[in-house]
Amino acid sequence: MELGSNRKSRMISLLRNANVRITDQRIALLSVISEANDHPDVLELQKRAKKICPSISLATVYRTLLSFLESGVVHRNSFEGGGARYEMAKEEHHDHIIDVDTGEVVEFNSDIIENLQFEIASKMGYDVIHHRLDLYCRKVSK
Amino acid sequence: MELGSNRKSRMISLLRNANVRITDQRIALLSVISEANDHPDVLELQKRAKKICPSISLATVYRTLLSFLESGVVHRNSFEGGGARYEMAKEEHHDHIIDVDTGEVVEFNSDIIENLQFEIASKMGYDVIHHRLDLYCRKVSK
DNA sequence: AGAATAATGATAATCATTCTCAAAGATAAG
DNA sequence: CTTATCTTTGAGAATGATTATCATTATTCT
Ligand SMILES: [Mn+2]
Ligand SMILES: [Mn+2]
Ligand SMILES: [Zn+2]
Ligand SMILES: [Zn+2]
Numbered sequence: 001m002e003l004g005s006n007r008k009s010r011m012i013s014l015l016r017n018a019n020v021r022i023t024d025q026r027i028a029l030l031s032v033i034s035e036a037n038d039h040p041d042v043l044e045l046q047k048r049a050k051k052i053c054p055s056i057s058l059a060t061v062y063r064t065l066l067s068f069l070e071s072g073v074v075h076r077n078s079f080e081g082g083g084a085r086y087e088m089a090k091e092e093h094h095d096h097i098i099d100v101d102t103g104e105v106v107e108f109n110s111d112i113i114e115n116l117q118f119e120i121a122s123k124m125g126y127d128v129i130h131h132r133l134d135l136y137c138r139k140v141s142k
Numbered sequence: 143m144e145l146g147s148n149r150k151s152r153m154i155s156l157l158r159n160a161n162v163r164i165t166d167q168r169i170a171l172l173s174v175i176s177e178a179n180d181h182p183d184v185l186e187l188q189k190r191a192k193k194i195c196p197s198i199s200l201a202t203v204y205r206t207l208l209s210f211l212e213s214g215v216v217h218r219n220s221f222e223g224g225g226a227r228y229e230m231a232k233e234e235h236h237d238h239i240i241d242v243d244t245g246e247v248v249e250f251n252s253d254i255i256e257n258l259q260f261e262i263a264s265k266m267g268y269d270v271i272h273h274r275l276d277l278y279c280r281k282v283s284k
Numbered sequence: 285a286g287a288a289t290a291a292t293g294a295t296a297a298t299c300a301t302t303c304t305c306a307a308a309g310a311t312a313a314g
Numbered sequence: 315c316t317t318a319t320c321t322t323t324g325a326g327a328a329t330g331a332t333t334a335t336c337a338t339t340a341t342t343c344t
Contacts, residue, residue: 021290021341042331057293062332064291080220083331097263100271108262116255117277121239124250126279129242133275135259137268163310163321184300199324204301225300 001051003031018071028053029064033074039085039096039105079105079134095133143193145173160213170195171206175216181227181238181247221247221276237275 003011011027011034020026028049040048046061065086068074077085079098085105094109113133121128145153153169153176162168170191182190188203207228210216219227221240227247236251255275263270 023291023340025292055293059294059333060292066333078220078222097266097268099268106266108266110258110262113255113258116252116258117275120250120252121277121279122282124239124248125282126239126241126277127282129278129280131275131277133259133273135263135268135273136271137263138271140264140267140269165309165322167323197324201302201325202323205322208302 003027003052007031014073018067018073020067024053025049025056025060026064028056029061030068030073033068033086034088036087039077039087041083041085043083045086077105078132080136095135097135097137100136100138145169145194149173156215160209160215162209166195167191167198167202168206170198171203172210172215175210175228176230178229181219181229183225183227185225187228219247220274222278237277239277239279242278242280 008027008031011030012022014030015022015026029045031052032045032048036048042058042061042065045065046056046058049056049061065074065076069076073089074086075089077087077096079085079096092109093114094107095113097106097108099105117131118128150169150173153172154164156172157164157168171187173194174187174190178190184200184203184207187207188198188200191198191203207216207218211218215231216228217231219229219238221227221238234251235256236249237255239248239250241247259273260270
């Protein structure tokens with residue numbers, strides 16, 4: 001598979017910003033993650049990236065995800081069962097509903113909950129550095 | 143170490159209720175968990191249980207925790223980094239604050255947050271089966 | 285182009301957890 | 315209390331996810 005040159009140069013400039021060398025595997029992974037609208041795991045990401053860069057190894061996928069994570073461009077979700085699942089870091093924070101039957105993930109966010117978390121922690125003498133709110137759910141039977 | 147016979151028979155009747163054979167390792171583990179007021183991991187649980195039943199193996203700790211989990215007498219917490227941490231199932235639900243510097247865990251609960259979770263899920267067509275709310279925090283510098 | 289430096293792929297190592305199976309232990313019947 | 319049956323245990327192998335190692339290859343700088 002080929003990568004549109006507009007998309008490709010967008011990826012390249014993002015990588016340049018991050019001060020890392022421009023490689024086919026990093027371009028491929030970044031492209032795959034930024035295009036995804038789900039929450040794929042490492043194997044799925046490798047599978048998708050291989051369509052653009054067939055040689056990409058699992059080790060490189062893990063390494064690259066770690067560096068993207070540290071530079072804040074991706075988020076890692078550790079849901080129950082199976083390995084971590086990744087997504088592009090969005091402008092605004094959100095939490096997740098995980099369908100326990102299908103594994104599907106949907107997003108939500110609640111300013112009220114976020115504020116309550118802050119207040120509760122504060123009252124107990126803590127600053128919230130980060131948090132995880134996962135709702136494991138089942139579709140209501142109509 | 144010995145186990146007070148009052149405590150021991152309390153453990154035994156709990157196990158009898160669960161319809162499993164009464165073994166020294168199950169008595170030891172159950173006793174250790176029900177006495178803990180922190181959130182120990184498997185290795186810590188084995189260490190503590192060994193004081194009562196020196197022969198208890200890691201495999202048995204894992205196996206027994208799983209059966210306790212299935213019968214609902216313990217809860218398993220998967221915090222970031224390291225293995226699962228366990229606690230006795232309490233009457234009422236609570237969530238956790240994890241001190242990112244020390245690993246210490248403190249508990250809290252907020253009916254308002256719980257209700258909001260329910261409402262959000264409901265509005266999106268889901269029933270909440272279970273959930274996880276972990277606040278990774280740092281003590282406020284005075 | 286050539287030297288310097290960083291990234292990659294293959295694979296070994298690690299960590300948490302589960303599985304396997306022969307030996308030991310618990311329970312129930314006689 | 316003994317025996318027969320059925321369950322649990324301990325030791326270690328196996329698994330799954332992730333990280334580390336290191337020689338080879340690719341990128342960047344001059
Ligand atoms: Mn998301
Ligand atoms: Mn707790
Ligand atoms: Zn949130
Ligand atoms: Zn809760």
